Amino acid sequence: MGPKSLAFRLFVSAAAWVLVVIPIAAILLTSLYRQSIERNFDARLNVYMTSLIAASTAAGGDTPESPDSLGAPIFDIPFSGWYWQIKALDGGEERPLFVSGSLLDQQLDLPSKDDVPADETLTRRSYVTGPDDENLRIEEREIRPGHEGDTVYSYAVGGNAAEIDDDLAQFTTMLVLALVILGVGLTVATFFQVRFGLLPLRAIRHDLAAIRSGDAEKLEGELPDEIKPLQTELNALIQSNRDVVERARTHVGNLAHALKTPLSVISNEARSHDGPLSGKVIEQAELMRTQITHHLDRARVAARSGVIGGVTEVEPTLMALKRALDRIYGEKGISLTVSIDPGLKFQGEKQDFEEMAGNLIDNACKWAKTSVTVTARRLGDDTLSVMVDDDGPGLTRAEREKAVKRGQRLDESKPGSGLGLSIVADLAHLYKGHFVLEDARDGGLSARLTLPAA
Structure with missing residues (x-):
């Protein structure tokens, strides 16, 4: 199967398409999966955010109180990767109120409102660097516990984004392995599909060889609609070849008869007369007969040699x-x-x-x-x-x-x-x-x- 082979061209084009589509599919699936695990992670943050707000405003006052617990011990382990904090926003100034035990004396460095605008739920989500240089996924929300004009408080809950990265890495590994297997499988399937699809052409080649060797007279058998006209035209060509050869044989025979009969008459007439002239005529007539026989034999042979299927x-x-x-x-x-x-x-x-x-x-x-x-x-x-x-x-x-x-x-x-x-x-x-x-x-x-x- 060389570069000029139809099977090679079909196989290469299909394999190239597989090689283009699979990486695109891998990128798309990875992106969709990352969005999915980020939504799940954000849902966990939202649960903690709701618990934090509820625990800090349980007394019903205008000022948040320090929550005793969010029901998650991980927030009490120093630099565990999971943190929360509450700040008071007074006229553009930020005043820390409470932080989780995991932060110790540190604070979360949150992005500005201009860098990360709030969504329709007045929540801002972003990635920041944590106190232990870890990558954090942060959910921040501003609330006003009291009446209008009272102090606004910023609530922030963050979790270690390594969980997202680890989950994504595992998924990517499995995805790449699966897509490699799929790609190899599709390539192999394409190879056999091309071979199977071209079987009718192989059948035509085999039938033509059978005609050439004399084992068959024409192309037979059921072929796909796309190749059926080729079978019809080849059969017509083979029959036309036979007709041409048959006409050539007939013409050669007619020419032989038309030439030899006058020569026989000339020879017989010359033999009925004595003299050097008649001898010369007989000699030249025999020479002409020899030449005619030779060239007619060659013409007859040339006509027969073009016949398809003689064995x-x-x-x-x-x-x-x-x-x-x-x-x-x-x-x-x-x-x-x-x-x-x-x-x-x-x-x-x-x-x-x-x-x-x-x-x-x-x-x-x-x-x-x-x-x-x-x-x-x-x-x-x-x-x-x-x-x-x-x-x-x-x-x-x-x-x-x-x-x-x-x-x-x-x-x-x-x-x-x-x-x-x-x-x-x-x-x-x-x-x-x-x-x-x-x-x-x-x-x-x-x-x-x-x-x-x-």
Whole structure:
């Protein structure tokens, strides 16, 4: 799965989205949780504030009295982190009245009204530094116990904000762990989701390979609505390819008939007359016939090589050629031996394989003294070789190069047009294969054909 892969792009984009959303979610959840625990903490402070006001004004006078207890011993432990104090506000001057036992002789340093304005309940809440340098959450409220114009008193209750921080830290740790697990889970799920979502494309690839190998004729099966049009268009393209090839075959056959018939008439007319001119006409007509045969064969082969899905069983094809050539060359004492790997298949048209193998075996039988050996082997997952060895006189390097050229005949006494080996070379090239002539191991000539395997 490389950078150009569709699966890679989908996976990376989804993973990137997860990496962006999860940190934002972590920040948002942490902020919401902090607000929640601050509200709970403030509720505790408010309870203590209510108790403090009630205890200091229980006598009903205009001046607060020192409360005996708020029902919480923590306010009596020195520098416990929980404090309260009461101040009198006389014309802008602050006069301390009472403080909790936990403050000893210290006072809470409260922010000014300008820095922290009161809310709708006339309560101010803020964070300040305590007498032991701890961070305190403070709730302050101003009340007037007596009548209008009497002294205003400031009541303040504070608690150690480390409780908030500790609670938030524990929550953050658990949240980060949970979100990491969630992120990893989402990333893994995204990976499998992308793989699952692209399965129909893999199915199309598999079906196209089956068509290419000849195991199927068209794309079949139920596909998602988004990919269904692709299946339809590919099937139309495959059928169009077959139609084009069929028309090409028909045109090649018609052209062969249209050209060969006038040439036959010319040759027959020339043979009915004596003289050097008629001989020249016959010679040139035969040359034209050879050229036409060669180029029409190449055109026919080129048309067939574009067919999608052609597959040929090697063993039955070679055995059929062996039976046919045994009848021709058996009486001449030529022993034809065939060895084939089981299940071997050629990725191409049967007629082309018959023409290549038939030309090689026929040529070997013409030149062999006593035996011809045909060996067909699989070279790899997608390659096969056909080797035809004879015990004839063999060829020199120059003769081997000449033998594969169009229309070249090394011995005019042997029948044929001289096109056989050149057609084999052309066919092998069109199928992206190779054809070479070498010296056989036991003398004679070895023709080796390498072709695509199915």
